[in-house]
Amino acid sequence: MAGAAVIIDGSALAESLKQDVRKRVAALGRPVHLAAVLVGATPAGEMYAQRQADACRNVGIDYELRKLPADVTQEQLKQEIHRLNADPSVTGIMMHLPLPQGLDATRMQHEIDVIKDVEGVNPANIGYVVYGHTIIAPCTALSVIELIKSTQREIRGAEAVVVGASEIAGKPIALLLAEQMATVTLCHVATRDLKLHTRRAEILVVAVGKPGLIDADSVRDGAVVVDVGINRITLADGSKKTVGDVDFDSVKAKASHITPVPGGVGPMTVAMLLRNTLRSAELLAAHQR
Amino acid sequence: MAGAAVIIDGSALAESLKQDVRKRVAALGRPVHLAAVLVGATPAGEMYAQRQADACRNVGIDYELRKLPADVTQEQLKQEIHRLNADPSVTGIMMHLPLPQGLDATRMQHEIDVIKDVEGVNPANIGYVVYGHTIIAPCTALSVIELIKSTQREIRGAEAVVVGASEIAGKPIALLLAEQMATVTLCHVATRDLKLHTRRAEILVVAVGKPGLIDADSVRDGAVVVDVGINRITLADGSKKTVGDVDFDSVKAKASHITPVPGGVGPMTVAMLLRNTLRSAELLAAHQR
Numbered sequence: 001m002a003g004a005a006v007i008i009d010g011s012a013l014a015e016s017l018k019q020d021v022r023k024r025v026a027a028l029g030r031p032v033h034l035a036a037v038l039v040g041a042t043p044a045g046e047m048y049a050q051r052q053a054d055a056c057r058n059v060g061i062d063y064e065l066r067k068l069p070a071d072v073t074q075e076q077l078k079q080e081i082h083r084l085n086a087d088p089s090v091t092g093i094m095m096h097l098p099l100p101q102g103l104d105a106t107r108m109q110h111e112i113d114v115i116k117d118v119e120g121v122n123p124a125n126i127g128y129v130v131y132g133h134t135i136i137a138p139c140t141a142l143s144v145i146e147l148i149k150s151t152q153r154e155i156r157g158a159e160a161v162v163v164g165a166s167e168i169a170g171k172p173i174a175l176l177l178a179e180q181m182a183t184v185t186l187c188h189v190a191t192r193d194l195k196l197h198t199r200r201a202e203i204l205v206v207a208v209g210k211p212g213l214i215d216a217d218s219v220r221d222g223a224v225v226v227d228v229g230i231n232r233i234t235l236a237d238g239s240k241k242t243v244g245d246v247d248f249d250s251v252k253a254k255a256s257h258i259t260p261v262p263g264g265v266g267p268m269t270v271a272m273l274l275r276n277t278l279r280s281a282e283l284l285a286a287h288q289r
Numbered sequence: 290m291a292g293a294a295v296i297i298d299g300s301a302l303a304e305s306l307k308q309d310v311r312k313r314v315a316a317l318g319r320p321v322h323l324a325a326v327l328v329g330a331t332p333a334g335e336m337y338a339q340r341q342a343d344a345c346r347n348v349g350i351d352y353e354l355r356k357l358p359a360d361v362t363q364e365q366l367k368q369e370i371h372r373l374n375a376d377p378s379v380t381g382i383m384m385h386l387p388l389p390q391g392l393d394a395t396r397m398q399h400e401i402d403v404i405k406d407v408e409g410v411n412p413a414n415i416g417y418v419v420y421g422h423t424i425i426a427p428c429t430a431l432s433v434i435e436l437i438k439s440t441q442r443e444i445r446g447a448e449a450v451v452v453g454a455s456e457i458a459g460k461p462i463a464l465l466l467a468e469q470m471a472t473v474t475l476c477h478v479a480t481r482d483l484k485l486h487t488r489r490a491e492i493l494v495v496a497v498g499k500p501g502l503i504d505a506d507s508v509r510d511g512a513v514v515v516d517v518g519i520n521r522i523t524l525a526d527g528s529k530k531t532v533g534d535v536d537f538d539s540v541k542a543k544a545s546h547i548t549p550v551p552g553g554v555g556p557m558t559v560a561m562l563l564r565n566t567l568r569s570a571e572l573l574a575a576h577q578r
Contacts, residue, residue, distance in 0.1 A: 123416025
């Protein structure tokens with residue numbers, strides 16, 4: 001039926017998740033304290049950090065921004081991370097990206113304590129996801145799973161197709177879908193016949209960064225479609241608009257459920273960072289650290 | 290054409306790989322020293338370790354077996370691993386599995402120094418594979434990639450299907466195939482229509498542990514088939530035989546290339562452990578450790 005898809009309300013889902021986090025933070029009986037490292041602050045970086053601070057305080061999480069100058073050395077940054085790892089008052093650590101040139105983000109993420117790693121970006125945490133012993137998983141990938149689960153669609157045994165094989169989105173999403181026992185196909189720039197795969201997907205996750213990549217012709221009837229792309233485009237009248245990778249208007253006529261952009265994965269990812277921050281604090285408490 | 294598949298000779302490929310390792314070990318100018326930890330030795334474990342020792346010595350790698358009693362505590366095992374991490378004369382560390390009950394293998398593997406981790410089993414090393422910054426990858430997965438490359442079949446853009454989603458085989462194989470830019474589908478016990486996928490695979494890797502799982506009807510004409518399964522079966526006359534997961538005789542009539550069992554992935558995995566051990570020593574030398 002044309003226009004039939006249920007639009008998954010990421011903002012509402014995020015709000016309910018935040019309320020749950022707020023309750024559990026209050027119940028924990030010890031402060032939840034997130035230290036965010038920002039190297040070489042830019043106005044955009046500061047604004048983003050400010051919004052994050054507000055989101056944290058809103059659920060009772062203490063937020064501390066540790067600013068380091070743009071010319072910090074890898075060794076100095078590593079020492080700062082080690083200080084935060086060792087500080088018992090710090091329950092979570094995140095590092096704003098991108099880092100200035102010359103600093104190796106993956107190596108620095110590897111220095112973050114596995115349990116305090118609220119973004120789930122330490123390679124060991126990704127490895128634990130592969131091993132099926134997930135401690136903290138990456139926020140975007142967790143958001144995608146939560147959005148799919150909100151539709152009540154069974155993930156186990158479903159034909160899931162992930163388009164885009166980036167380290168921060170596509171690959172972790174594919175791994176979490178495999179952990180949920182979907183049959184997962186990972187497509188990317190080298191895939192020869194993308195439609196062959198997207199057209200058979202019962203669950204379709206698109207994380208490329210290319211507006212209009214997926215149109216109705218690429219989607220199976222009744223699919224659950226999650227759009228991770230966030231693109232700023234300029235319309236014919238010169239105005240700007242934020243869109244995903246999926247041609248929302250045409251695809252929503254064919255899918256059973258679809259996430260909008262904005263208002264889908266975006267707000268959920270913020271909420272998931274808060275939930276991971278709570279989880280780190282809970283794990284530290286369980287480990288009596 | 291019936292019976293047309295080229296049988297990939299894993300033993301010959303392993304032999305040539307070992308010769309290359311032997312040359313590079315000799316050229317390194319410092320000892321390559323593998324410490325293997327064996328907890329709670331059994332006759333089978335000792336025999337396996339002995340064969341490994343022979344394989345190492347054969348290419349000029351020093352092999353040292355560190356036996357620990359079956360009742361060792363997690364803390365004692367961790368301390369032993371830390372001693373090996375800190376010992377500059379030890380260039381590689383591996384831990385024989387399974388560990389006795391009560392010891393958490395994944396946690397212990399996480400304690401192994403990332404560079405000395407010659408089996409590539411530290412979750413951080415798996416994570417680095419996901420991140421596309423591979424340091425040391427798991428031996429079985431590397432073997433599969435080498436066996437495919439030996440056929441000259443282009444991996445980039447190929448439709449690759451991995452059957453079996455175990456932590457030690459299927460998942461790392463899928464990740465390495467994705468790193469090589471294949472379009473990868475990961476199938477497993479919850480996959481509803483396995484043939485749908487295996488029949489469209491240009492590269493088919495099977496790692497389940499179920500004899501006869503894949504017959505000719507499940508394979509695409511001209512596919513490259515890599516059989517990771519190793520199963521001991523009893524024949525009608527009561528004799529025993531080692532077979533893979535693929536019905537070799539029927540599938541070889543349809544595939545373009547196929548690995549035999551035994552003589553395919555098995556010998557390559559041993560050779561890959563030696564190559565990883567060399568790689569660890571080379572990386573330590575490059576890091577002046």
